[in-house]
Amino acid sequence: MAAPRGYFLDRALLYLFSYNTEIEHRTQKIGIVPEGARYNESARVGDSRVYNVFREKSQGGLGPGFKAVTGRLIAGFDRALYRSDDVIVGDVQATIETDDGELIGTRYRATAYLRPGGYAAYVAGIDRAGTENVPVQAPIVITPSFETQASAYQFLVTHRCVGFGRADVIKSEIRRLSYDIYAMT
Amino acid sequence: MIYFRITIGANHLTTVPIGVVTGGYRLQVTYGDGITFDGFTSDGDKLSGKVIAGTDLVLLRDDGVAVFDAKITFQAQEPKSHTFDGELRGRVDLKPIGFSNRIRNKTDLEKLDKPLFVTLPIQFETAYPNVLPGGPFAEASQNARPFADLARHQFLAIGQFDIDRGQIRGGELTIMSVGDLAVADRLLGQLLDKDGLDLVGKDVEQLIQIEEKLVRALGNDRKDALLAALNKVRELLAGSGVSWDEFRPMFGRIHDSSPPPPLSTH
Numbered sequence: 298m299a300a301p302r303g304y305f306l307d308r309a310l311l312y313l314f315s316y317n318t319e320i321e322h323r324t325q326k327i328g329i330v331p332e333g334a335r336y337n338e339s340a341r342v343g344d345s346r347v348y349n350v351f352r353e354k355s356q357g358g359l360g361p362g363f364k365a366v367t368g369r370l371i372a373g374f375d376r377a378l379y380r381s382d383d384v385i386v387g388d389v390q391a392t393i394e395t396d397d398g399e400l401i402g403t404r405y406r407a408t409a410y411l412r413p414g415g416y417a418a419y420v421a422g423i424d425r426a427g428t429e430n431v432p433v434q435a436p437i438v439i440t441p442s443f444e445t446q447a448s449a450y451q452f453l454v455t456h457r458c459v460g461f462g463r464a465d466v467i468k469s470e471i472r473r474l475s476y477d478i479y480a481m482t
Numbered sequence: 483m484i485y486f487r488i489t490i491g492a493n494h495l496t497t498v499p500i501g502v503v504t505g506g507y508r509l510q511v512t513y514g515d516g517i518t519f520d521g522f523t524s525d526g527d528k529l530s531g532k533v534i535a536g537t538d539l540v541l542l543r544d545d546g547v548a549v550f551d552a553k554i555t556f557q558a559q560e561p562k563s564h565t566f567d568g569e570l571r572g573r574v575d576l577k578p579i580g581f582s583n584r585i586r587n588k589t590d591l592e593k594l595d596k597p598l599f600v601t602l603p604i605q606f607e608t609a610y611p612n613v614l615p616g617g618p619f620a621e622a623s624q625n626a627r628p629f630a631d632l633a634r635h636q637f638l639a640i641g642q643f644d645i646d647r648g649q650i651r652g653g654e655l656t657i658m659s660v661g662d663l664a665v666a667d668r669l670l671g672q673l674l675d676k677d678g679l680d681l682v683g684k685d686v687e688q689l690i691q692i693e694e695k696l697v698r699a700l701g702n703d704r705k706d707a708l709l710a711a712l713n714k715v716r717e718l719l720a721g722s723g724v725s726w727d728e729f730r731p732m733f734g735r736i737h738d739s740s741p742p743p744p745l746s747t748h
């Protein structure tokens with residue numbers, strides 16, 4: 298049996314791209330189900346952008362083959378569950394059309410923890426967190442996987458990715474999502 | 483048991499080819515406006531409404547199998563306004579429509595140009611009835627009772643998708659519980675055995691007689707659901723030329739001579 302290590306294995310997060318998603322104002326409330334409260338959210342695809350924070354065309358310094366991803370969402374759908382343990386879990390399918398005309402499909406789970414007692418207050422209708430002027434910002438972590446046939450974006454397929462995001466919450470409804478996507482290398 | 487038919491008019495599904503991915507060819511399918519459904523609740527009340535959202539990432543696998551993974555949101559107008567979710571997931575062999583090889587490009591994809599008969603598992607999510615007096619989920623809860631069986635049983639979607647040059651554009655799906663299908667199938671099998679009928683002949687009059695016997699045997703409370711299943715059997719058999727024995731596995735049925743299970747009051 299190998300001896301326990303006394304050091305960490307090498308790891309790094311490689312920034313890939315960011316995106317902002319505007320959420321349709323009218324969420325579809327499925328209702329209270331055994332695990333919690335179920336609702337669906339759709340992206341307003343015309344208002345949802347994919348971009349590079351550094352406005353770069355390639356990921357300089359990290360070797361060839363990492364083309365910057367810029368474009369827009371052409372589909373985005375989230376089956377969300379606000380669990381009774383105050384954790385929101387998302388189940389997302391989305392498609393990106395890049396500015397050079399390639400299509401990238403993605404699906405992922407999202408996890409967000411708002412606050413203790415948030416679920417009970419939300420379903421009872423007494424939690425109206427966030428306003429138009431001062432939205433509450435909730436952290437969200439996603440683990441997307443990507444699919445594309447475009448050779449320029451194969452690095453998305455060959456790496457496991459993670460996204461760190463913020464949800465803008467207005468009157469306890471998520472109105473905007475913003476993520477930074479990284480490859481775990 | 484609750485059942486309904488989803489009617490997807492031409493061009494109410496939008497297909498975007500994402501392209502070749504690991505293991506197959508990926509399509510993004512979006513359910514658009516104009517998709518309706520109608521049927522009956524478990525209490526026999528009329529059920530109708532429309533699809534308000536839906537998406538699927540269909541994988542046309544390299545071994546000639548289509549894998550569906552659709553999330554569909556339904557908005558009922560009858561018997562009450564109510565929103566519920568469906569998850570349509572499963573596989574369909576593309577061999578019967580001439581596909582057993584990998585799709586490498588759009589030219590290959592466009593050769594998919596025939597109706598695709600499907601039998602896919604579908605499961606639903608809907609609210610607990612009458613558990614919340616107020617709050618954002620109160621309406622969903624108040625109107626949920628006629629739909630409660632959707633969340634308590636396993637259902638199948640039987641029908642077809644219309645495919646036009648690689649684009650999934652429309653279709654029709656009949657949604658029935660596995661229990662109803664099993665009962666209908668078993669009783670139909672018994673009647674066929676008893677009467678010595680052969681569906682290969684596709685004699686419509688004979689089939690109508692079988693339906694009438696079946697309805698008499700079961701009573702009216704389940705008549706519509708069972709007739710829907712039988713109609714679907716008839717349509718598919720008439721259109722395909724396959725025999726009942728060939729068709730039977732679609733229902734996952736083990737044919738035997740034991741009496742049918744007792745009927746529930748749903």
